[in-house]
Amino acid sequence: MKSSLRCRRLLVVVLAAALAIGVRAAAQTDPLPSWNDGPAKTAIVEFVRTTTTQGSPQFVSPAERIATFDQDGTLWVEQPMYAQVMYCLERVPAVVKAKPELAQVQPFKTVMSGNREAIARLSMKDLEKILAATLTGMSTDEFRAEAKTWLETARDPRWKRPYTELTYQPMQEVLKYVRASGYRTYIVTGGGQDFVRVYAEEVYGIPPEQVVGTVGGTKYGYDKSGKPFLLKEPRLLLNDDHAGKPEGIHLMIGRRPRAAFGNSAGDRQMLEYTKAGDGPRLAMLVLHDDATREYAYGPAKGLPNSRVGTFPQSLYDQAGRQGWVLISMKNDWKQVFSFDK
Amino acid sequence: MKSSLRCRRLLVVVLAAALAIGVRAAAQTDPLPSWNDGPAKTAIVEFVRTTTTQGSPQFVSPAERIATFDQDGTLWVEQPMYAQVMYCLERVPAVVKAKPELAQVQPFKTVMSGNREAIARLSMKDLEKILAATLTGMSTDEFRAEAKTWLETARDPRWKRPYTELTYQPMQEVLKYVRASGYRTYIVTGGGQDFVRVYAEEVYGIPPEQVVGTVGGTKYGYDKSGKPFLLKEPRLLLNDDHAGKPEGIHLMIGRRPRAAFGNSAGDRQMLEYTKAGDGPRLAMLVLHDDATREYAYGPAKGLPNSRVGTFPQSLYDQAGRQGWVLISMKNDWKQVFSFDK
Numbered sequence: 001m002k003s004s005l006r007c008r009r010l011l012v013v014v015l016a017a018a019l020a021i022g023v024r025a026a027a028q029t030d031p032l033p034s035w036n037d038g039p040a041k042t043a044i045v046e047f048v049r050t051t052t053t054q055g056s057p058q059f060v061s062p063a064e065r066i067a068t069f070d071q072d073g074t075l076w077v078e079q080p081m082y083a084q085v086m087y088c089l090e091r092v093p094a095v096v097k098a099k100p101e102l103a104q105v106q107p108f109k110t111v112m113s114g115n116r117e118a119i120a121r122l123s124m125k126d127l128e129k130i131l132a133a134t135l136t137g138m139s140t141d142e143f144r145a146e147a148k149t150w151l152e153t154a155r156d157p158r159w160k161r162p163y164t165e166l167t168y169q170p171m172q173e174v175l176k177y178v179r180a181s182g183y184r185t186y187i188v189t190g191g192g193q194d195f196v197r198v199y200a201e202e203v204y205g206i207p208p209e210q211v212v213g214t215v216g217g218t219k220y221g222y223d224k225s226g227k228p229f230l231l232k233e234p235r236l237l238l239n240d241d242h243a244g245k246p247e248g249i250h251l252m253i254g255r256r257p258r259a260a261f262g263n264s265a266g267d268r269q270m271l272e273y274t275k276a277g278d279g280p281r282l283a284m285l286v287l288h289d290d291a292t293r294e295y296a297y298g299p300a301k302g303l304p305n306s307r308v309g310t311f312p313q314s315l316y317d318q319a320g321r322q323g324w325v326l327i328s329m330k331n332d333w334k335q336v337f338s339f340d341k
Numbered sequence: 342m343k344s345s346l347r348c349r350r351l352l353v354v355v356l357a358a359a360l361a362i363g364v365r366a367a368a369q370t371d372p373l374p375s376w377n378d379g380p381a382k383t384a385i386v387e388f389v390r391t392t393t394t395q396g397s398p399q400f401v402s403p404a405e406r407i408a409t410f411d412q413d414g415t416l417w418v419e420q421p422m423y424a425q426v427m428y429c430l431e432r433v434p435a436v437v438k439a440k441p442e443l444a445q446v447q448p449f450k451t452v453m454s455g456n457r458e459a460i461a462r463l464s465m466k467d468l469e470k471i472l473a474a475t476l477t478g479m480s481t482d483e484f485r486a487e488a489k490t491w492l493e494t495a496r497d498p499r500w501k502r503p504y505t506e507l508t509y510q511p512m513q514e515v516l517k518y519v520r521a522s523g524y525r526t527y528i529v530t531g532g533g534q535d536f537v538r539v540y541a542e543e544v545y546g547i548p549p550e551q552v553v554g555t556v557g558g559t560k561y562g563y564d565k566s567g568k569p570f571l572l573k574e575p576r577l578l579l580n581d582d583h584a585g586k587p588e589g590i591h592l593m594i595g596r597r598p599r600a601a602f603g604n605s606a607g608d609r610q611m612l613e614y615t616k617a618g619d620g621p622r623l624a625m626l627v628l629h630d631d632a633t634r635e636y637a638y639g640p641a642k643g644l645p646n647s648r649v650g651t652f653p654q655s656l657y658d659q660a661g662r663q664g665w666v667l668i669s670m671k672n673d674w675k676q677v678f679s680f681d682k
Binding site: 246 | 534548
């Protein structure tokens with residue numbers, strides 16, 4: 001073999017290797033592999049790039065990098081019923097066992113009847129009674145243990161999987177991507193703060209101190225052995241929905257978010273508040289327009305539960321006026337769940 | 342010169358250099374240079390060492406490393422009056438200017454009189470009226486700007502320095518040391534959450550989201566131009582003192598601290614709650630026993646203001662029973678303030 005030929009062959013091998021590494025590097029550097037190319041993906045990537053590149057006119061100091069995420073319908077499935085409401089309904093038998101007099105009292109009587117249609121027709125006031133009875137009156141440690149056990153055994157009616165597996169893979173990628181870029185990720189949910197804290201660290205990598213939710217008071221006291229504990233009281237401190245979301249953000253974080261993600265009218269004020277700050281701000285809304293892979297509701301037709309995920313035309317209009325970016329589940333997401341192939 | 346001699350000289354030079362480096366390294370590695378050797382310093386260093394050394398039976402995972410610090414009397418001077426109360430009293434003229442009808446109404450009339458003795462005699466109820474009038478009724482942004490301006494210009498009556506310079510150097514070292522060891526440091530104060538957030542990041546390196554304090558509700562609304570803002574309301578959500586401290590810790594952090602520092606009866610429940618957890622826990626109390634360099638009060642004689650820093654005998658007794666470690670300002674601290682020489 002002539003030396004020039006050997007040399008050329010070597011060059012080919014080296015180039016091929018370089019190309020392979022290059023391709024692998026490019027694949028590794030797509031931070032959002034479950035997203036199709038399009039305006040939503042571009043908005044996220046561009047926001048992160050411009051706010052974290054030193055010298056960029058849009059640069060945001062690490063201390064100011066706060067991103068907030070609604071949970072139900074934004075990070076995981078909220079239909080046909082919020083997981084936490086399922087928890088409360090399924091806790092009712094245990095509550096009735098402890099207080100048998102409730103068996104004949106509404107709305108507990110209806111829940112105990114097992115009549116799904118009657119349960120679905122319960123009023124907000126009835127649901128509040130059920131929430132108070134199942135989420136308060138125990139210590140924070142007891143509540144945590146009960147909710148943890150339930151989450152391990154309960155199954156969603158459609159996918160027959162634990163609720164904690166029904167998180168959206170593309171949103172999990174957003175959480176990881178913005179965290180890797182120095183953003184602190186917070187859940188800001190209308191759901192119960194203590195409930196979401198039970199699993200948020202394991203499921204989303206979000207620690208308890210970064211969960212902002214609807215929250216009641218606790219009362220410090222001592223058990224019979226003199227050991228201190230916190231009793232969960234039926235005393236609302238914050239209803240972390242609608243206007244309560246920016247109020248909760250101020251209470252718990254004390255800084256205006258740089259990025260906020262929601263999916264319904266309950267997130268309107270959080271997105272407004274986020275976008276009203278100076279400098280670069282990102283506001284995004286997940287649209288549930290995929291009846292095949294998930295559900296179509298809100299602005300789409302075929303609402304499974306009219307109480308959940310309301311999305312009036314005015315929210316659409318405001319998104320357009322204020323530069324909020326819409327995420328179409330159908331078009332923007334290659335994959336919805338981690339268990340989709 | 343014989344080669345063995347040259348060799349020996351070289352050895353001496355190398356040893357001397359090594360020794361110099363060693364001494365410098367030892368000086369650099371004392372994380373608490375303003376502390377005298379003694380049980381308090383040892384307790385802190387041992388706690389950090391055993392909870393952060395991989396393989397130690399006392400090892401605490403990074404996620405669980407939470408340390409909470411009372412502020413007034415623990416991180417900075419609280420005598421003769423809490424800085425925030427000084428702020429409120431000094432804001433009264435501006436409030437009266439905006440609402441002239443208050444000039445003839447108590448307790449505003451007394452404050453406007455400038456009679457220091459009469460002001461010192463104001464009841465808690467009167468002080469609460471002053472706090473409500475000066476800390477609420479404006480937007481969170483307006484409040485922040487007002488408090489910031491005051492902090493830049495106000496001077497402590499004894500040292501004639503900005504209040505923000507009256508932090509304890511030894512405690513600043515503890516904050517930095519435990520943070521360098523992976524602990525997240527929180528302020529847990531009876532003072533106003535929004536007030537302390539104004540300076541905590543600059544003064545203590547503690548960001549707004551890690552300040553837990555007494556906190557009122559806010560109300561989300563829009564100004565004339567349609568821009569959203571949060572109005573500070575006179576509606577108490579949490580009185581973050583005594584039993585309110587563990588309640589506030591649960592609300593804002595959602596984890597039991599591994600270490601807690603206080604100085605008065607208002608910190609009792611926070612220290613109890615901290616020590617009641619499993620595994621290694623550190624609870625410490627600063628004793629104000631240094632009338633020369635700071636003040637002597639609480640368990641010591643000569644209380645300047647009986648409203649501030651109460652320290653009953655029962656707290657002393659409980660510290661002994663529950664293994665809380667006392668910090669004697671007089672004996673444990675080489676230096677009190679950064680401006681001490």
